[in-house]
Amino acid sequence: MPTLHERALGAYLGLAVGDALGATVEFMTAREIAIVHGVHREITGGGWLRLRPGQITDDTQMCLALGTAILAHSEWNLGAVADAFVEWMHGRPVDIGNTCRRGIRRYLRDGSLEAPPSDHEAGNGAAMRNLPVVIVNVADEPAMLARSLAQARITHHNAASDEATLTLARMTRTLLLGGSLADCSHLAEDLVARHPRFRFRPYPKRTSGFIVDTMQTVLDAFFHSDSFEDCLVLAVNRGGDADTIGALVGQLAGALHGVDAIPARWLARLDPAIHRAVREQTDALLRHGGQPC
Ligand code: MN
Ligand code: MN
Numbered sequence: 561m562p563t564l565h566e567r568a569l570g571a572y573l574g575l576a577v578g579d580a581l582g583a584t585v586e587f588m589t590a591r592e593i594a595i596v597h598g599v600h601r602e603i604t605g606g607g608w609l610r611l612r613p614g615q616i617t618d619d620t621q622m623c624l625a626l627g628t629a630i631l632a633h634s635e636w637n638l639g640a641v642a643d644a645f646v647e648w649m650h651g652r653p654v655d656i657g658n659t660c661r662r663g664i665r666r667y668l669r670d671g672s673l674e675a676p677p678s679d680h681e682a683g684n685g686a687a688m689r690n691l692p693v694v695i696v697n698v699a700d701e702p703a704m705l706a707r708s709l710a711q712a713r714i715t716h717h718n719a720a721s722d723e724a725t726l727t728l729a730r731m732t733r734t735l736l737l738g739g740s741l742a743d744c745s746h747l748a749e750d751l752v753a754r755h756p757r758f759r760f761r762p763y764p765k766r767t768s769g770f771i772v773d774t775m776q777t778v779l780d781a782f783f784h785s786d787s788f789e790d791c792l793v794l795a796v797n798r799g800g801d802a803d804t805i806g807a808l809v810g811q812l813a814g815a816l817h818g819v820d821a822i823p824a825r826w827l828a829r830l831d832p833a834i835h836r837a838v839r840e841q842t843d844a845l846l847r848h849g850g851q852p853c
Contacts, residue, residue: 562818565846565853567736568695570822572623572842574788574814575691575807576834577826579619582796582806583607590767590799601793603829609654614829618655619688619807620838621648626711627692627841631848636707642667642714657685657769663715673710675717684774686712687725688804691811694732695845704729723758724771727751728778728808735815741783744812748779767800774801778808788813788821 562570584607585593585600593600605613622645629637629644645664649656659681666672675681690708697704708729709722716722731744752759760776767777781795788810795809796802814822827835846853 561738562820564698564736564738564851565843566818566820567738567815568698568846568853569839569842570788570814570817570819571732571736571811572691572695572814572838573819573822573827573830573835574792574810574812575623576616576620576810576838577603577822577830578792578796578806578808578810579616579803580605580611580614580830581792581810581826582802582804583609583611583615583617585796585799585802588799588802590765590797593797593799599793600797601789603826611654612831614831614834615654616831616834617803618653618657618660618685619804620834621653622660622685622689623691624834624837624841626689627696627845630692630696631841631844636703638673638710638714641711642673645714657683659683660685660715667714674713675715677717679718681716682718682720682771683716683769684721684724684771684801684804684808686714686716686721687728687771687774688807690725690729691732692841692845694729694736695842696849698733698736698846698849698851700849701730701733704733718771720755720757721771723751723755724775727775728811732811732815735812741816744816745783748783751775765798767798767802767805769801769804774805774808777805778812781805781809782812785813788817789823 605611625644625648629640763780766773785791791813796806
């Protein structure tokens with residue numbers, strides 16, 4: 561059984577390798593991927609962003625920004641989180657979602673820490689960056705849920721985004737604490753029971769950046785494969801928002817199987833500075849949350 565530390569590291573490095581693996585095929589269809597790559601299973605860079613092999617994108621970068629803001633203050637500080645997103649955006653990131661950009665600009669304009677409610681701004685930008693909140697608050701579920709929602713709403717104030725962010729947080733926390741796939745399955749079923757639009761069986765085969773599509777793809781891959789590698793390969797070969805799908809399924813599969821289940825060839829390819837930053841931040845977040853590591 562992996563330890564909490566091995567699971568947390570598995571989740572965070574899983575997210576980063578999923579981002580790096582998926583980015584190559586982001587916005588391609590499954591058919592196009594099959595024609596160009598056969599099965600895409602190596603971290604090669606390229607893609608529409610013309611990445612270096614092992615380079616990561618906004619998914620991992622926003623996590624690191626959020627984690628850095630958490631660690632800079634002894635208490636939870638939402639303003640510091642928003643400031644970290646500003647600093648990240650001003651660093652000219654390789655990619656940024658529209659809703660994220662709009663939300664960060666609104667904060668810059670009026671200082672407000674919550675986007676106005678929106679029925680249509682239901683991208684996956686809030687859910688994809690939430691892992692540091694889960695790790696640091698692993699011992700305190702109510703705090704984890706409240707803070708997940710608060711960071712999400714800096715840019716995304718939408719019921720589907722909220723539900724997905726909170727469900728992923730609950731699932732990831734359950735796995736970090738040693739929970740099983742069956743425990744996660746209950747949480748996913750609970751989401752579908754309350755919000756049937758998230759139903760993922762039979763798999764609807766939609767992979768846009770719409771959070772409902774993303775969740776369905778992530779949950780289908782997570783519950784239908786039994787190794788870390790198979791899970792990520794299945795997920796990113798669906799195409800669409802493949803880096804974010806890869807990141808989120810990497811987060812779950814890494815939390816379930818632990819860091820030792822991540823293929824060594826993928827970790828070796830990951831940008832070394834990012835690899836180091838993720839390891840250091842994972843340790844620091846666990847310590848910050850009062851956990852041994
Ligand atoms: Mn991305
Ligand atoms: Mn993406």
